[in-house]
Amino acid sequence: MKFLKKLFVFVGASICSVCTCFAFGYKDADGNYKQNVIILGDSQVGKTEVFKRILNEHLPVAEKIHGELEVILPENDHTILTFWDTCGLYSAIGLDDFYSIISPVPANESSIVIVFDAGSKEGFDSVPKWLKWMNKYVFLYHRKKITVIGNKVDLAMKDGGTAENYYRSQLAKLSCQYYGVDLSLFMTDASCGLGIPEATMHIATTAKEEIDNPPIV
Numbered sequence: 387m388k389f390l391k392k393l394f395v396f397v398g399a400s401i402c403s404v405c406t407c408f409a410f411g412y413k414d415a416d417g418n419y420k421q422n423v424i425i426l427g428d429s430q431v432g433k434t435e436v437f438k439r440i441l442n443e444h445l446p447v448a449e450k451i452h453g454e455l456e457v458i459l460p461e462n463d464h465t466i467l468t469f470w471d472t473c474g475l476y477s478a479i480g481l482d483d484f485y486s487i488i489s490p491v492p493a494n495e496s497s498i499v500i501v502f503d504a505g506s507k508e509g510f511d512s513v514p515k516w517l518k519w520m521n522k523y524v525f526l527y528h529r530k531k532i533t534v535i536g537n538k539v540d541l542a543m544k545d546g547g548t549a550e551n552y553y554r555s556q557l558a559k560l561s562c563q564y565y566g567v568d569l570s571l572f573m574t575d576a577s578c579g580l581g582i583p584e585a586t587m588h589i590a591t592t593a594k595e596e597i598d599n600p601p602i603v
Contacts, residue, residue, distance in 0.1 A: 411497075411597035418456075419465040421593035426472060427501035428512045432537035435576035436501055437471040440586050457590035465590040470496075497533070497593050499585075504536030504573060510553055517564055530599075531568040531592045535585055539573040 411421035427433045441453040457465045500516050503509030513534060520532075536553055550573055557569040570588055574581035 411593055411600075413597065417464070419463060419594045419597050420468075421465065421597065422468050422470060422496040423499060423589060423593070424470045424472065424496045425499045425501060426516050428503075431501050431503040431509065431512070432576050433501045434471050436499075436535060436537055436574065436582070437469055439574075439576045439579050439582045440469060455586070457586060459587075459591060459594060463594055465594050467497075467590060467593060497589060497596065499533045499535060499589060501535045501537055503538055504549065504553070505538040507549060507552060510536070510556060513557070514560060517560060521564060530596065531570060533585060533589050533592065534569050534571050535581075536571060536573045537576055539575045539580060540577075 411419060413419055425433050425437055437453070441455055452468060452470045454466060454468050457467060459465060498520065500513055502512050517532075534557060536550070550571075554571055557571055561567055561569050570592075572581050572585035572588065574585060576582065
């Protein structure tokens with residue numbers, strides 16, 4: 387177990403060392419917008435499946451922890467996003483060590499996506515936890531937008547959409563609690579790709595907006 391813990395700490399530190407090479411996104415010499423995107427969420431919520439579906443890849447779960455995607459926005463702006471999958475680090479090494487790994491990545495370096503299990507209202511309870519963590523370690527008050535993905539929408543829709551309405555109302559309350567940050571909800575099913583294109587376009591648009599109008603830190 388100690389070896390596994392050290393391995394995950396090494397992988398997490400590698401993620402941070404790469405992420406900290408970037409500012410809060412930038413425009414390269416060709417006018418392309420470039421940004422890192424870190425995918426957060428509890429275990430078994432489908433983070434890696436969302437990650438792979440966004441990148442349109444079908445790799446074994448543990449084979450890749452990051453990948454690059456170019457998104458062409460409606461104004462013909464090109465946004466190149468590097469997605470980072472936290473790969474269950476939280477559950478494998480514990481909360482405190484996870485904080486120590488991810489906390490060196492400050493608010494001015496990455497866009498954030500929070501994934502939760504939309505199959506039950508209890509699954510949503512992880513979202514306030516991650517926002518609380520961000521408020522403590524990632525300077526949440528500097529952010530304008532965070533993308534929230536409710537995955538496993540096939541289960542959530544069995545109640546006729548009641549769960550989605552509940553999630554949206556709770557996000558509105560959390561937005562007020564956390565400095566008015568825009569918490570945009572996208573309901574997805576990573577197993578078939580439902581909702582993934584819309585979420586990806588939103589992430590790319592948000593990255594462009596934040597590069598054009600960087601947060602004051």
